[in-house]
Amino acid sequence: MALAKNPRSVLHALEPIGLGTGEVESLLSYLCRLAVSHSTSTLSLSRAVAQRFEHEVEEQFDWYHRSLSGIGESALTWSSALSAMTSVPRLDRLTFLPWKEVIAQNGLPIISKGQFCPQCFADDHNSGRTPYFRLAWESKSVSVCHVHRSRLTQHCPCCGKDNVRHAASLVVPGWCTKCGSFLGCEAHGHDTQLSIKPVELWRARQIRELLQAQDQLDVLPQRQALVDSISHIIGEMDGGKSAHFAKRLGISKSTIHYWLQTDNTPTLEASLRVASQSGISLLKLLSGDLFGWNAPSEGQQLALALLKPVTQQRAQRREIDWREVEIQLQRCLLEPAPISVREVSRRLGIEPRQLYLNFNQMTRQIAERWKAYRKRVRDERVEAAMPHIESAARSVLSTGKSLNLREVTSHVQPDVLSGVHGLFRVLREVRERGR
Incomplete structure (x- = not known):
């Protein structure tokens, strides 16, 4: 873990990770x-x-x-x-x-x-x-x-x-x-x-380029440059007709009017739509940089249309084969590693309450098996962490301080304590042993 050389800081001068890259830390x-x-x-x-x-x-x-x-x-x-x-x-x-x-x-x-x-x-x-x-x-x-x-x-x-x-x-x-x-x-x-859809990869790439560039920005992007760029794009692609451009984006024409005529600013989603339909990168659009940009040709527009938002269609009613669900539940009970009802629900695409309603006994058996497994794991983690906690407790008490969570966490590595469930209860047990 790299520390910058700055001894006067109140907190550790921790170096951020990934500055200047698309993998920059949050x-x-x-x-x-x-x-x-x-x-x-x-x-x-x-x-x-x-x-x-x-x-x-x-x-x-x-x-x-x-x-x-x-x-x-x-x-x-x-x-x-x-x-x-x-x-x-x-x-x-x-x-x-x-x-x-x-x-x-x-x-x-x-x-x-x-x-x-x-x-x-x-x-x-x-x-x-x-x-x-x-x-x-x-x-x-x-x-x-x-x-x-x-x-x-x-x-x-x-x-x-x-x-x-x-x-x-x-x-x-x-x-x-x-x-x-x-x-x-x-x-x-x-x-x-x-x-994974192509549009998802395209969105991820646009955000990645944005984050990669932001560390090197000499001047922060301004709203007016963005609005001017959108206005120019509308002029080049649809002859200045906002209604036609709005139809391309799948948004109302009043939304574009608010961008161009008031002080409203597009959302990130809206800017992604503009970028996808005009063939310009999100980075250049938000930066107001249209250098080298030309309106896409008809063939290019057809390809870009793949990224156009589509109206969500109501899903057809699903017919559930309950006999098959029962077989799958039986298999889950026989698996060597216990799994939760939530995981079973996710695998089968059926809500947990439906499982409890239709197969109450088997679902409860899965839940109890999972609960017993989680308890066993928690107990094992507590047992593994106990020597560290007891050692920390001795160190704390030897200095005359009271045994509390803050003192113990300062003596034990966080990754040791992160797996301990019910840490306050464990500390209480350690206190009682020390009396």
């Missing part, structure tokens, strides 16, 4: 790694940062609900705060803030349940690098990894739970916050490779 990842470098929880560090800058911290403060890597106030506040406390300049480059003037304030949705590419984590681990979250993963516009051409996921390959990347008080990037297992898997995602 600010959220930076905060998590910073907490690990201080041997503390991300919750404790986030509270300390918020309190230092005199922000009121609610009792139920959840740092991971903030859009730290977006273009809003949270991104600006936290990037400036962490820059001030680490003395590492321009941490806004770990967010989408460089593009805030050319993307509508609410026009860059950030994924709420952290998605990730298991193969990227595996590459980090295998090459000896510190696993980290890529900024590109934070955008809802990105659903696949452009490097590995595999779909991003929110599920742990071990415990099958979702929202496992960072939604916890103690986070070690690359490890599941629910079961503590490593989230990197070489083979994960190959089975969904065939279902």
